[in-house]
Amino acid sequence: MDLFLKDIKDVNNENRQYAQKRKIVALLNKSVEPLTIPDICKKVKLSVPTGTRLINELIEKNIIIESGKKETDNGRRPSSYKTDSNYAFCVGVVVQLKSVYVSIFNLAMDEIFRNEDQSFILENSPESLERVIQFITDTISQSGVDTSHILGVGVGITGRVNTRTGNSYNYFNFLDNSLTSYLSDRLSLSVYIDNDTHVLGLAEQVFGYARDVKNALVVNLSRGLGMALITNGELVIGEQGFAGEFGHMQLGESDKLCLCGKRGCLGTEVSGYALEQNFQEQVHAGESSLLLNVKELDSVHYEDIIRAAWNGDALSISLVHGMGFKIGKALGNMINLLNPGVIIIGGNFASAREVLIDSIKSGMTHTALSLPLRNCELIFSSIGDAAVRGAGAIVLRRMQLI
Amino acid sequence: MDLFLKDIKDVNNENRQYAQKRKIVALLNKSVEPLTIPDICKKVKLSVPTGTRLINELIEKNIIIESGKKETDNGRRPSSYKTDSNYAFCVGVVVQLKSVYVSIFNLAMDEIFRNEDQSFILENSPESLERVIQFITDTISQSGVDTSHILGVGVGITGRVNTRTGNSYNYFNFLDNSLTSYLSDRLSLSVYIDNDTHVLGLAEQVFGYARDVKNALVVNLSRGLGMALITNGELVIGEQGFAGEFGHMQLGESDKLCLCGKRGCLGTEVSGYALEQNFQEQVHAGESSLLLNVKELDSVHYEDIIRAAWNGDALSISLVHGMGFKIGKALGNMINLLNPGVIIIGGNFASAREVLIDSIKSGMTHTALSLPLRNCELIFSSIGDAAVRGAGAIVLRRMQLI
DNA sequence: TTTAGTTAGTAAAAAAAATTATAAACTTGC
DNA sequence: GCAAGTTTATAATTTTTTTTACTAACTAAA
Numbered sequence: 097m098d099l100f101l102k103d104i105k106d107v108n109n110e111n112r113q114y115a116q117k118r119k120i121v122a123l124l125n126k127s128v129e130p131l132t133i134p135d136i137c138k139k140v141k142l143s144v145p146t147g148t149r150l151i152n153e154l155i156e157k158n159i160i161i162e163s164g165k166k167e168t169d170n171g172r173r174p175s176s177y178k179t180d181s182n183y184a185f186c187v188g189v190v191v192q193l194k195s196v197y198v199s200i201f202n203l204a205m206d207e208i209f210r211n212e213d214q215s216f217i218l219e220n221s222p223e224s225l226e227r228v229i230q231f232i233t234d235t236i237s238q239s240g241v242d243t244s245h246i247l248g249v250g251v252g253i254t255g256r257v258n259t260r261t262g263n264s265y266n267y268f269n270f271l272d273n274s275l276t277s278y279l280s281d282r283l284s285l286s287v288y289i290d291n292d293t294h295v296l297g298l299a300e301q302v303f304g305y306a307r308d309v310k311n312a313l314v315v316n317l318s319r320g321l322g323m324a325l326i327t328n329g330e331l332v333i334g335e336q337g338f339a340g341e342f343g344h345m346q347l348g349e350s351d352k353l354c355l356c357g358k359r360g361c362l363g364t365e366v367s368g369y370a371l372e373q374n375f376q377e378q379v380h381a382g383e384s385s386l387l388l389n390v391k392e393l394d395s396v397h398y399e400d401i402i403r404a405a406w407n408g409d410a411l412s413i414s415l416v417h418g419m420g421f422k423i424g425k426a427l428g429n430m431i432n433l434l435n436p437g438v439i440i441i442g443g444n445f446a447s448a449r450e451v452l453i454d455s456i457k458s459g460m461t462h463t464a465l466s467l468p469l470r471n472c473e474l475i476f477s478s479i480g481d482a483a484v485r486g487a488g489a490i491v492l493r494r495m496q497l498i
Numbered sequence: 499m500d501l502f503l504k505d506i507k508d509v510n511n512e513n514r515q516y517a518q519k520r521k522i523v524a525l526l527n528k529s530v531e532p533l534t535i536p537d538i539c540k541k542v543k544l545s546v547p548t549g550t551r552l553i554n555e556l557i558e559k560n561i562i563i564e565s566g567k568k569e570t571d572n573g574r575r576p577s578s579y580k581t582d583s584n585y586a587f588c589v590g591v592v593v594q595l596k597s598v599y600v601s602i603f604n605l606a607m608d609e610i611f612r613n614e615d616q617s618f619i620l621e622n623s624p625e626s627l628e629r630v631i632q633f634i635t636d637t638i639s640q641s642g643v644d645t646s647h648i649l650g651v652g653v654g655i656t657g658r659v660n661t662r663t664g665n666s667y668n669y670f671n672f673l674d675n676s677l678t679s680y681l682s683d684r685l686s687l688s689v690y691i692d693n694d695t696h697v698l699g700l701a702e703q704v705f706g707y708a709r710d711v712k713n714a715l716v717v718n719l720s721r722g723l724g725m726a727l728i729t730n731g732e733l734v735i736g737e738q739g740f741a742g743e744f745g746h747m748q749l750g751e752s753d754k755l756c757l758c759g760k761r762g763c764l765g766t767e768v769s770g771y772a773l774e775q776n777f778q779e780q781v782h783a784g785e786s787s788l789l790l791n792v793k794e795l796d797s798v799h800y801e802d803i804i805r806a807a808w809n810g811d812a813l814s815i816s817l818v819h820g821m822g823f824k825i826g827k828a829l830g831n832m833i834n835l836l837n838p839g840v841i842i843i844g845g846n847f848a849s850a851r852e853v854l855i856d857s858i859k860s861g862m863t864h865t866a867l868s869l870p871l872r873n874c875e876l877i878f879s880s881i882g883d884a885a886v887r888g889a890g891a892i893v894l895r896r897m898q899l900i
Numbered sequence: 901t902t903t904a905g906t907t908a909g910t911a912a913a914a915a916a917a918a919t920t921a922t923a924a925a926c927t928t929g930c
Numbered sequence: 931g932c933a934a935g936t937t938t939a940t941a942a943t944t945t946t947t948t949t950t951a952c953t954a955a956c957t958a959a960a
Contacts, residue, residue: 107543109916109948134938141509143918148939171937172925256869265869311737323835327727327734334729334837335713338870341834346827346865348750356867425748432743433725435736463748465758467658467667468740511918511945536908545948550909573907574955901960908955919944927936 116140117150118496121159121179125204125498126302130163130176151177159183159203179203185241187249187285188488189232190292191267193218193319196228198235199481200246201488203497205303207481209239218254218267225268229282247497248286250490251279252295252483254320259290259337288490290333292316292483293340296442297324297331299486302498305475309437313430314477315342317423318443319368319398327434343367347429349422366423368398368444374415375401385411399444405451416448417455424459431464431472442477449476518542519552520898523561523581527606527900528704532565532578553579561585561605581605587643589651589687590890591634592694593669595620595721598630599886600637602648605899607705607891609883611641620656620669627670631684649899650688652892653681654697654885656722661692661739690892692735694718694885695742698844699726699733701888704900707877711839715832716879717744719825720845721770721800729836745769749831751824768825770800770846776817777803787813801846807853818850819857826861833866833874844879851878 119140124131131139137147154160161180165173181202190197194217199210213231218224236243255266262276263269271278279287290298293316297306306312310329316322321343325332332339343363344356354361364370379385379393386409387396404412427439445452457474464472479485492498521542526533533541539549556562563582567575583604592599596619601612615633620626638645657668664678665671673680681689692700695718699708708714712731718724723745727734734741745765746758756763766772781787781795788811789798806814829841847854859876866874881887894900 112948113916132938144939145919145941146917149917168926168937170927170935172939174938256867309737311734311741325729325836327729327736328732330730330732332713332729332836334870335711335839336837336870336873338837338867338873339713339835341867341870344834344865344867345831347748347831358865429747429749432746433741434727434734435738435740437737463746463760465658465740465743465746468736468738468743471738471740514918515946534908546909547911547949548947551947570907570956572905572957574909576908903960904958906955906957908953910953911951913948913950915946915948917944917946919942921940921942923938923940925936925938928934930931930933 113150115496116142117154117159120147120150120154121203122492122497124160124177124179125492130166130178132166132174132176134174136177157183181206184245184247186247186488186491187232187236188484188486188490189228189249189251190295190483190487191218191228191251191253192292192483193254196231197481197484198232199484199488200236200239200241201485203492205485205489205492205498207485209235209241210481210484211235211238220267220269222270229279232283243285246285247495248288248491249279249283250295250487251276251287251289252292252487252490253289254292256338257289257291259288259294259333262287262289264289286491288494290337290487290490291322291340293322293324294331294333294337295486295490296483297326297340297486298489298493299479299482300324300440300442300477301326301331302489302493303485304477304479304482305438305440311434311436313427313434313436313439315423315427315439315441316443317367317441317445321363321367321423323430325434326436342426342430345426347426349425362422362426366419366426371398371401371415371419372396374418375411378411378415383411385409387412402445402448402451406448413451416451420452420455421459424456424461425463426459427456428460428463428469431460431468435468436472438473438475440475440477442479442482446477446482452476515552517898518544519556519561522549522552522556523605524894524899526562526579526581527894532568532580534568534576534578536576538579559585583608585647586649587647588649588890588893589634589638590886590888590892591630591651591653592697592885592889593620593630593653593655594694594885595656598633599883600634601883601886601890602638602641602643603887603890605894607887607894607900609887611637611643612883612886613637613640622669622671624672631681634685645687648687649897650690650893651681651685652697652889653678653689653691654694654889654892655691656694658740659691659693661690661696661735664689664691666691688893690896692739692889692892693724693742695724695726696733696735696739697888697892698885699728699742699888700891700895701881701884702726702842702844702879703728703733704891704895705887706879706881706884707840707842713836713838715829715836715838715841717825717829717841717843718845719769719843719847723765723769723825725832727836728838744828744832747828749828751827764824764828768821768828773800773803773817773821774798776820777813780813780817785813787811789814804847804850804853808850815853818853822854822857823861826858826863827865828861829858830862830865830871833862833870837870838874840875840877842877842879844881844884848879848884854878 163176163178166176181204188199196213196216262274264275276287297314300306300314312326314324323340323342344361346360350365352364387404401412405416565578565580568578583606590601598615598618664676666677678689699716702708702716714728716726725742725744746763748762752767754766789806803814807818
């Protein structure tokens, strides 16, 4: 474990070698396939002899392992290497309005244990925080992973979060010092925090469709609306960590009052919450829906509406398409601004590809300039547990292991 | 000159040392004051003996020079060093709709010669391109700088530009191969290209208020409207180099037809061109203005309107304030999205601080969330020749000398 | 004025890395 | 089946860099 815990600020021979070893581990973690010595040396800019030496030292410490010979066209077959998954672990935590997810990952970011609490209700209270802490400690002990092998805990939480100071502004803001230092004390582990949308973006950047692209947008479309921006291959969190408040952009689409206190925020028209509100409004205005045959009006969830749209319910289709068109126009603006190579729709709407994609694309053509639009792909996320995976990835990212 | 021209792709001992020397030169270029050996070694992560050796080699080649002893509180006084300005030069070119600017800078980015052609009219024709080329070669020969000492030419041009391929899409798009390779052939110099807004952003990032901040926005507000984004300390050009089309965002402020073919682009309400149009409209609708005492209506330039607003002309004030409020609302959206530490108003409106700042700030409060707004400064650029300086900086940036 | 403390820079020694040479493991073509 | 060509990986050599030790140049306080 010492390898990853050294102070990396001092520049001396020892830390330089640790940094190079971390680079090798990170490279292996990022790669889907095992890599050979020549591959690794080329990527981390080391000569083959030194690269070999470092790799052998990493093998000796059980941090990486050999993974058989690689088939090549000609020449001697090289041995290939991958991270030894059971050397160290990290914990990913996602705190949402109505649920908590905790997963434990190994060095290769394979999920080795998961737990979710769907009866949780997020409140800005010590009791609510206590429940989260209890859930994390319970999950860790259930997993059977030795705490001394856990590198840290990454937490993704709804609302505004200052990544650098570790403060959470919307929830758990009653503490004397930062949320991270409190959690760190209580869990006896390093804790890193970010907002749920950034965490989703990190997952897509490290494991998803944004992997091979330097500029991408990841939309977090669930009950609320947020956006993670990736520019020059790096996640944008902004000066204090508040970047990505896509849902509070005002594009003249609406005049509804938003939870933030302002009027006309995009999230009041584009979000799971907005979809439910609009559904209720339309029904009250006399529209009919097949959904009402199986559910009471005030228990209709936005995911029901998506499903109904998929099954042909006219009202649901019109609402979902309307929402798709509006977010498409907003995304067209973003294309003009950032010229991304790919836009990924993540969050709970990621599975609504069929009922959303055409209306989003149609909205995009209304605002995006043709040149950047032509070069931008629209994709729906395929990482099921993206958020919690991204939360775990914060730890490895901070330790320069991914 | 050989120092900067080596192929930097191959990783070997020789190029590694060249890279370290470039790092030292870049560090000295970025710093306002001369730096000492301990300073330099700390920043480029080298031991003092090796750092000293490289610095002495750079001195021997007349690339850097000593600059006296530095006053310190205690201990032996260190010698300080700065770049020797006359070792190498770069050329900055800015091609605008009605003017061409060419400046020659030394290694320290001091302007040593400048030329401007205010009678130029940009057209997508071989003749127009020929005039630009002639103007560049004339300027270089007038400056008396030996061509063999010129590292390259950086060009900033209006319109969409693919920085990587070197293609310009709106102007000079009639060539068989890219604009950069054509210019490179004609000038017998390395040529780098980017759009005028990115070039402005680069200038602010390297020399201006965005220097000490990792996240910033630079608004290019002149006849047109654009924006350069700086995130994580790097200029965002996007996947093909089209990022920053702020003027083509649609925020529901207008329904006017834009040059891009769409309706309601922000640039149709916020830009020098829009200001002139609105002025004419208002006068035709019966409004009066002091400006008409000294100028014919159709010769009123947007800079006249700014000046009139400054002098108290009611119509001009109302138009400028209206524009400021609208751009403020748009910038508020950008604050939500990117959480910048500073927003810099550049371009020809940079000098209109007094008549613009309050209405912009007022607009911002309408859209921006309080937390990121509180942490964002609004500043007007003070770099007079920002664009052409940024164009020159492209060359040094590409050569990793800044 | 002397002495203790601090920082800068150089010289010598030690460590680390790259380069070069070479052996091993493979393919392909004759 | 064997020679020629390729690639991997290790051993020996050389280069580069860091580390350590030391001198130089300064301040401040006794």
